[in-house]
Amino acid sequence: MLKKTKKHILWFKDISNKDVPLVGGKNASLGEMYSELSKKGVNIPNGFAITAEAYKYFIEFNNLEGRIRSGLKGLKKNSVQDLTKRASKIRSLISNAKMPADLELKILNAYHKFGKAEDVAVRSSATAEDLPDASFAGQQETYLNVVGRKELITSVKDCFASLFTARAISYRVEKKFNHFDVYLSVTVQKMVRSDLASSGVMFSIDTESGFEDVILINSIYGLGENIVQGKVNPDEFYVFKPTLAKNKNAILSKTLGNKNIKMIYKGDDVENVKVKPADQDKFSINDKEITQLARWAVIIEKHYDKPMDIEWAKDGKTNKLFIVQARPETVHSQKDVNVLEEYLINKKKASEDKVLCVGKAVGSKIGQGKAHVIRDVKDINKFRPGEVLVTEMTDPDWVPVMKIAGAIVTNLGGRTAHAAIVSRELGVPCIVGTGDANEKIKNYENVTVSCAEGEVGKVYSGLIDYRVKKTNLKSLKKPKTSIMLNVGEPERAFEFSFVPNDGVGLAREEFIINNYIKVHPLALLNYDKLKSKALKVQIDKLTKEYSKKTDFFVGELAEGIARIAAAFYPKDVIVRLSDFKTNEYVNLIGGTNFEPKEENPMIGWRGASRYYDPKFIEIFKLECKALQKVRQEMGLDNVKIMIPFVRTLDEAKKVIQIMSSQGLKRGKNKLEIYMMVEIPANIILAEEFAKLFDGFSIGSNDLTQLTLGLDRDSSLIAHVGNEKNEAVKKLITQAIQAAKKTKTKIGICGQAPSDFPDFAKFLSKQGIDSISLTPDSVIKTMIEMNKK
Numbered sequence: 001m002l003k004k005t006k007k008h009i010l011w012f013k014d015i016s017n018k019d020v021p022l023v024g025g026k027n028a029s030l031g032e033m034y035s036e037l038s039k040k041g042v043n044i045p046n047g048f049a050i051t052a053e054a055y056k057y058f059i060e061f062n063n064l065e066g067r068i069r070s071g072l073k074g075l076k077k078n079s080v081q082d083l084t085k086r087a088s089k090i091r092s093l094i095s096n097a098k099m100p101a102d103l104e105l106k107i108l109n110a111y112h113k114f115g116k117a118e119d120v121a122v123r124s125s126a127t128a129e130d131l132p133d134a135s136f137a138g139q140q141e142t143y144l145n146v147v148g149r150k151e152l153i154t155s156v157k158d159c160f161a162s163l164f165t166a167r168a169i170s171y172r173v174e175k176k177f178n179h180f181d182v183y184l185s186v187t188v189q190k191m192v193r194s195d196l197a198s199s200g201v202m203f204s205i206d207t208e209s210g211f212e213d214v215i216l217i218n219s220i221y222g223l224g225e226n227i228v229q230g231k232v233n234p235d236e237f238y239v240f241k242p243t244l245a246k247n248k249n250a251i252l253s254k255t256l257g258n259k260n261i262k263m264i265y266k267g268d269d270v271e272n273v274k275v276k277p278a279d280q281d282k283f284s285i286n287d288k289e290i291t292q293l294a295r296w297a298v299i300i301e302k303h304y305d306k307p308m309d310i311e312w313a314k315d316g317k318t319n320k321l322f323i324v325q326a327r328p329e330t331v332h333s334q335k336d337v338n339v340l341e342e343y344l345i346n347k348k349k350a351s352e353d354k355v356l357c358v359g360k361a362v363g364s365k366i367g368q369g370k371a372h373v374i375r376d377v378k379d380i381n382k383f384r385p386g387e388v389l390v391t392e393m394t395d396p397d398w399v400p401v402m403k404i405a406g407a408i409v410t411n412l413g414g415r416t417a418h419a420a421i422v423s424r425e426l427g428v429p430c431i432v433g434t435g436d437a438n439e440k441i442k443n444y445e446n447v448t449v450s451c452a453e454g455e456v457g458k459v460y461s462g463l464i465d466y467r468v469k470k471t472n473l474k475s476l477k478k479p480k481t482s483i484m485l486n487v488g489e490p491e492r493a494f495e496f497s498f499v500p501n502d503g504v505g506l507a508r509e510e511f512i513i514n515n516y517i518k519v520h521p522l523a524l525l526n527y528d529k530l531k532s533k534a535l536k537v538q539i540d541k542l543t544k545e546y547s548k549k550t551d552f553f554v555g556e557l558a559e560g561i562a563r564i565a566a567a568f569y570p571k572d573v574i575v576r577l578s579d580f581k582t583n584e585y586v587n588l589i590g591g592t593n594f595e596p597k598e599e600n601p602m603i604g605w606r607g608a609s610r611y612y613d614p615k616f617i618e619i620f621k622l623e624c625k626a627l628q629k630v631r632q633e634m635g636l637d638n639v640k641i642m643i644p645f646v647r648t649l650d651e652a653k654k655v656i657q658i659m660s661s662q663g664l665k666r667g668k669n670k671l672e673i674y675m676m677v678e679i680p681a682n683i684i685l686a687e688e689f690a691k692l693f694d695g696f697s698i699g700s701n702d703l704t705q706l707t708l709g710l711d712r713d714s715s716l717i718a719h720v721g722n723e724k725n726e727a728v729k730k731l732i733t734q735a736i737q738a739a740k741k742t743k744t745k746i747g748i749c750g751q752a753p754s755d756f757p758d759f760a761k762f763l764s765k766q767g768i769d770s771i772s773l774t775p776d777s778v779i780k781t782m783i784e785m786n787k788k
Contacts, residue, residue, distance in 0.1 A: 196316020230413025505772025607645025
């Protein structure tokens with residue numbers, strides 16, 4: 001006899017996380033948030049769950065279990081064709097079955113309690129989904145903008161049927177779940193009309209590195225499905241939790257996406273329409289909304305006590321933000337943080353001329369094999385284990401082949417697209433958003449897919465040598481001398497934060513200017529006077545987010561510095577002011593209009609000499625403005641400032657005075673100012689310089705050049721000496737002694753200790769306070785320093 005007494009309908013207010021067996025992970029999470037987090041200001045659209053008991057009742061009423069078991073008998077789990085065929089037959093059985101009259105009445109009565117015939121979202125919620133070590137998200141179906149009684153019942157049955165999509169069956173087999181131990185609950189929730197506004201996803205952890213102090217928010221116009229499908233590269237925002245808690249401007253960075261289309265409703269269906277060019281060049285949410293979403297992410301993470309993967313939407317009718325789903329993040333939360341795993345590619349063989357295409361790297365691994373270009377999902381049965389999948393984009397139907405791929409490369413998508421999310425969980429190297437991978441990569445050619453070289457992923461022609469280095473950090477003894485890092489790439493800062501360190505001894509502004517700003521700052525300052533229309537077009541393209549060209553320079557520089565500072569907060573991050581030489585500045589966009597030609601730029605117009613020069617002082621003030629923004633507005637007061645190439649005491653005083661006039665006063669708001677020690681005069685007059693600065697950092701490259709009369713740019717005399725020359729070592733020893741005498745902090749940020757571990761031991765023996773190393777040399781140097 002059929003059981004009708006079990007609960008078939010539960011409203012969100014009556015559901016908690018304890019109800020996963022009854023309503024599934026998605027509904028349990030929504031109920032928990034609606035009941036608990038609404039009190040804390042988090043907006044959750046109301047709704048109800050059609051329970052797993054209702055699903056069982058439906059299956060029993062129609063005598064379907066035996067036929068489903070029969071349909072799965074003899075399943076060939078590695079055959080895409082067999083899987084697809086069986087899944088289709090089972091879904092058809094369920095979708096065409098009759099809804100019991102009493103259950104239909106309960107569903108419709110609950111639906112009418114919304115008021116008038118509201119449009120609702122009908123979502124699947126499997127009873128084993130969203131577990132800490134397995135995300136069943138995307139395995140079952142969702143139906144949006146469902147209006148009317150008949151459409152609602154049809155959508156509910158289709159959700160029941162979606163428990164047996166090919167991808168869901170395959171996933172359960174992969175995770176070793178019994179098909180009949182997983183049941184389907186259905187969410188019926190008031191629609192948020194994000195088709196009229198914007199929507200997206202956010203993670204309370206960095207998706208690539210696992211860095212826990214940031215929130216990553218992705219946003220697009222219209223329905224969020226375009227993010228999952230990878231059809232739109234979203235706007236991307238990073239928000240820093242510690243300064244968010246202090247009510248500072250915690251938005252570390254904002255990256256404009258290519259939002260050329262948006263998905264909207266059209267009758268009972270959806271369609272993609274073009275976004276106006278003016279809107280494409282604007283962010284899809286504003287700073288206030290970014291901050292609001294980030295605050296909610298913190299509340300949700302704190303409530304669940306684990307990193308979370310969250311979906312949000314903005315209602316275009318009310319302009320209100322809503323959280324529509326939250327589940328545990330399933331990749332980095334399971335990672336062993338005590339083991340540092342590094343994929344190291346053979347840089348000599350990985351030359352730029354072998355790069356076939358580039359995109360956004362997902363994770364930090366390397367994979368290789370024969371490329372298999374697949375343009376349509378119907379051809380995935382031709383894919384063989386270990387091949388590199390190359391395609392336009394993926395959706396859940398591609399999962400069976402993604403699981404056996406050596407690597408994945410897609411034309412479209414961002415870091416929260418389906419391909420990125422699934423490849424992270426599977427541990428498969430993936431590059432998304434290449435634009436033209438299926439044109440540049442030839443079918444069945446050997447390729448190497450590298451995600452181990454920063455934010456930009458590269459696909460190389462051929463099988464490039466690489467190795468995997470694993471270090472157990474628990475067993476690594478820390479030397480007495482502080483170990484700091486040299487970090488120039490903001491996009492790798494979160495990743496580098498996991499390397500054992502005591503902060504950053506050198507963060508170069510030049511890398512940020514060269515790779516993010518790209519324009520000579522004087523070209524921005526004098527934009528209106530530029531005569532070249534082509535040059536103005538180049539600059540306009542880069543600065544389209546900003547109303548003023550100089551705001552672009554300040555904003556991008558501040559974002560780069562802030563990302564590095566946040567990665568190591570609250571440890572010291574010593575930022576060196578720009579130290580381009582004329583032959584380097586000239587290579588920036590518009591640089592030829594403003595840079596003089598020097599016979600020997602290495603000892604020419606560089607460092608401190610630029611900052612007070614009438615031709616450059618306004619640019620230096622922009623640098624100061626960026627640093628002031630990072631320290632004051634964003635609250636990253638762990639940033640210290642270092643002045644490079646200070647030739648005289650008078651120069652030092654002039655630069656310090658200008659900084660003070662721009663709000664960067666030594667001692668105010670814990671500001672410390674350091675000086676590079678890289679000119680013999682700095683050491684001869686060390687005790688005098690110590691009166692002006694809080695710390696010294698030895699630049700061994702320039703010190704060697706100027707001690708031995710070398711031109712660092714000349715390969716003809718490169719053999720004459722290196723940092724281990726006795727004259728250089730004697731000067732370094734003298735600098736350390738002077739610092740000790742004047743109680744001034746002293747470290748080294750030059751290349752020598754990274755290249756020569758024995759040199760690091762020499763420095764430690766002399767009593768240096770800190771040694772700043774390149775991240776890839778930290779482990780070997782620490783091991784060497786610990787040797788007796």
